[in-house]
Amino acid sequence: MAFIESLVDVEFVKDLVCSQGKTHEEVSNILKEMFPETTRGLGEKSVYRFCKEHGLRRTKSDAELDVTVRNAVSMVGPVYGRKMLKGFLDSRAKIVVASEKRIGSSLARVKPDNHRRRQQNIARQINPTPYVATHFGHKLHIDQNEKLVRYGATHVGAIDGFSRFVTAFTTMPIKNNLLIYDNIYRKTVLDFGMFDQVRTDHGKEFVLIQFVQETLAHLRRNVDIDPHRQTESKHNLPIERFWVEINGRANYPIKRVLVDMEARDEIDMDNNETKYCVSWVTRKLVSIATHNTVESWNNHCIPRRGKPVILRDSNNLAQVIDPIYLPACDEAVQVYENLGGRLTMEPQFGEYLLNGDEDLQTSRELLWLNNVPDVNVICGHLVNDLDHSFRHAVNSFCDLTRQLSA
Secondary structure, eight states: OOTGGGTSOHHHHHIIIIISOOOHHHHHHHHHHHOTTOOSSOSHHHHHHHHHHHTOOOOOOHHHHHHHHHHHHHHHOTTOOHHHHHHHHHHHHSSOOSOHHHHHHHHHHHOHHHHHHHHHOOOOOOOSSOOOOOSBTSEEEEEEEEEEGGGTEEEEEEEETTTOOEEEEEEESSOOHHHHIIIIIIHHHHHHOBOSEEEEOSOGGGHHHHHHHHHTGGGSSOOSSOSEEEOOGGGOHHHHHHHHHHIIIIIHHHHHHHHHHHHTTSSOTTSHHHHHHHHHHHHHHHHHHHHHHHHHHHHSOBTTTBOHHHHHHHTBOOBOOOGGGSOOHHHHHHHHHHTTOOOOOOOOSSOOTTTTOHHHHHHHHHHHHHHSOOHHHHHHHHHTTOOHHHHHHHHHHHHHHHHHHO
């Protein structure tokens, strides 16, 4: 008998979850208030296991589900289908909101035009060469996405080949060895452990990662395979499929507006001051959309495979190492250059007019935030083809920068 069942009746928890719509976290807090002397066995995970064992799930009426789906679409845009939207909702609620089938039916009711467009766009790329990754921690695919490179936003992501779980993701103005090492490779190893093999394309922005991966190769679980491998970007297949989602849900909505602004001479991308400002606002907004996409991706169900987050936990063989063996960025650079390596640092994107003056930078950001709608609202507008607030955000940031630098 479960510990929770020894304290309260199943019907009590059923009423909280099924009738009142409480989350596992909320039920956990209620039980802890009822039994303050009990220190273990009432956590969120314990409630989750109890509800799963007794088949207790929050149920939403079609009308309630339609409201939830409509609000979600306003945040993520029309290209999310039932699988990715379910992943998004589950990642936000931390519980199963509804089945894929019900979410799909709700999408058809709430946004029928979007539903029809998705049905007409079902072509998928097929990989003719079998791909093998036997466990989480076997192959780590790292790649960059430069769809917004003209506007000072380059994405870099890392994805596990077995589970398709995105282990790290970052956005920067220009590809940078140091940022990629710190925010992608080092973060992945610290969070999950050493991977047997790292796969990248032939770009020079990955040389520091390859150097450290080779230096620490003896710490891997499987030392019989190459510690890293370089292939053409189009053959880095597990992450290429993920970029399709990032492009449709984050890059293209923003790029469409920026291209139009440039065509209308609202922004001059040959001007270094404007370049910096456009890059700053673009990265600020696109980071919200990419975060939503990563969370949705990791929690959506891949046909014939399962959810990346569950696959990660079911067969995790990444080799956890003592952080003392993983060099900090500046240390890795020093060792690399002492051994004859040379890192080429890209110039900054545009001209940073307020560089070094932290007070002016803080003032500008506060003034900007007070002058534009909430950034989450702007992002929601963008993915739903409403661009006025984003145009205003870009122009406002440019104007404030010029005023404060005068």
